[in-house]
Amino acid sequence: MDVNAITPKQGELSESKRMIMEVAAKLFADKGYGSVGISEVGDAAGFGKGALYYHIKSKEDLLFEIMTVYMIDLIEAARAIESSGKSVQERIIALSHSFMEIMFASRPEMTVCFREVHALKEERRKGVLSLHTEYQDIWMRVFQDGERKAILRPLTKIEIKAILGMYFYSFLWIKADGAAAIRSIGDSFADLTLRSTVLA
Amino acid sequence: MDVNAITPKQGELSESKRMIMEVAAKLFADKGYGSVGISEVGDAAGFGKGALYYHIKSKEDLLFEIMTVYMIDLIEAARAIESSGKSVQERIIALSHSFMEIMFASRPEMTVCFREVHALKEERRKGVLSLHTEYQDIWMRVFQDGERKAILRPLTKIEIKAILGMYFYSFLWIKADGAAAIRSIGDSFADLTLRSTVLA
Numbered sequence: 001m002d003v004n005a006i007t008p009k010q011g012e013l014s015e016s017k018r019m020i021m022e023v024a025a026k027l028f029a030d031k032g033y034g035s036v037g038i039s040e041v042g043d044a045a046g047f048g049k050g051a052l053y054y055h056i057k058s059k060e061d062l063l064f065e066i067m068t069v070y071m072i073d074l075i076e077a078a079r080a081i082e083s084s085g086k087s088v089q090e091r092i093i094a095l096s097h098s099f100m101e102i103m104f105a106s107r108p109e110m111t112v113c114f115r116e117v118h119a120l121k122e123e124r125r126k127g128v129l130s131l132h133t134e135y136q137d138i139w140m141r142v143f144q145d146g147e148r149k150a151i152l153r154p155l156t157k158i159e160i161k162a163i164l165g166m167y168f169y170s171f172l173w174i175k176a177d178g179a180a181a182i183r184s185i186g187d188s189f190a191d192l193t194l195r196s197t198v199l200a
Numbered sequence: 201m202d203v204n205a206i207t208p209k210q211g212e213l214s215e216s217k218r219m220i221m222e223v224a225a226k227l228f229a230d231k232g233y234g235s236v237g238i239s240e241v242g243d244a245a246g247f248g249k250g251a252l253y254y255h256i257k258s259k260e261d262l263l264f265e266i267m268t269v270y271m272i273d274l275i276e277a278a279r280a281i282e283s284s285g286k287s288v289q290e291r292i293i294a295l296s297h298s299f300m301e302i303m304f305a306s307r308p309e310m311t312v313c314f315r316e317v318h319a320l321k322e323e324r325r326k327g328v329l330s331l332h333t334e335y336q337d338i339w340m341r342v343f344q345d346g347e348r349k350a351i352l353r354p355l356t357k358i359e360i361k362a363i364l365g366m367y368f369y370s371f372l373w374i375k376a377d378g379a380a381a382i383r384s385i386g387d388s389f390a391d392l393t394l395r396s397t398v399l400a
Contacts, residue, residue: 032318034234114372115315118232158388165369166362172314173361188358196396 029108070106071131096190229308270306271331296390
């Protein structure tokens with residue numbers, strides 16, 4: 001499935017649609033997807049039924065878009081870093097910062113994604129998982145480039161998944177205060193990653 | 201809240217109760233807690249309503265016990281390792297193996313815990329979180345002992361939470377085959393942890 005074909009990029013979303021998605025993500029995160037009716041989303045966002053359905057097709061479409069848009073943000077930021085021409089260490093630090101920034105701005109979306117992914121129909125669930133794979137593959141290519149350049153030790157797929165798990169789990173516990181704190185947490189994670197992978 | 205006072209340890213659970221909890225954890229993990237009725241749990245476990253209610257008080261009690269029993273297992277195993285008299289490195293490797301064994305045997309329980317913790321009433325939600333803190337504190341004391349002995353560098357709380365997040369996230373993706381594979385994954389995680397924390 002080409003997820004990009006059915007999920008617009010953040011930049012292409014109208015302000016109204018983006019606002020509806022943010023309101024819905026918060027409601028779904030607070031109350032659970034199953035307990036929130038589409039009219040409740042409309043009320044909270046200040047849209048009547050007609051206007052709401054102009055922006056979204058269905059509640060399941062809304063759920064799917066909430067789960068995919070932040071992943072597409074992560075992938076786009078990571079692709080730019082991958083091809084930035086920076087050193088391996090700088091790319092890992094930049095990936096770490098970009099993850100933390102997007103994660104911190106997308107905590108309701110991530111909560112919804114991790115809690116409700118089973119509520120999606122199979123094709124869409126696979127679509128969400130394929131975005132996660134795509135993101136992981138970018139990190140993997142940076143690690144492999146580090147190995148080729150004899151900067152990093154060779155890493156197994158288990159090790160790469162473990163490191164990325166450290167990042168993804170953070171949405172559950174990080175309660176930072178402001179951009180400087182988020183940047184410093186990104187530094188800490190990059191430091192752990194580099195210490196565990198840089199050749200001695 | 202003294203969670204231990206209301207949640208029996210694994211060893212103290214009757215075989216029937218343990219079986220009901222396993223069946224319920226799998227049903228809740230597959231279908232979502234909200235979509236599974238208590239009679240469905242009874243049917244799947246082969247218990248009539250009367251027999252079922254002899255073993256469990258309510259569906260919420262069952263949910264709470266599913267979420268706490270594996271954490272109590274983790275805490276007991278970690279306490280034994282903490283006081284084992286082994287070296288700091290050996291304790292970290294043992295904590296890693298014990299996490300992987302219990303996690304792998306408790307994937308439905310962990311799925312339910314991470315997805316449904318918001319369905320608990322506040323006091324019980326705090327009880328679950330306090331078990332996670334208790335478990336994390338054991339790791340923290342081992343890291344601090346390593347620092348005192350000048351084996352490990354000083355770690356911030358953020359770093360310790362990041363490392364533990366790497367462990368907890370693993371239930372979402374590890375699909376190992378047999379005890380040897382689980383042991384080898386435990387080795388990989390311990391290796392990442394030690395590489396990122398041992399003093400050069």
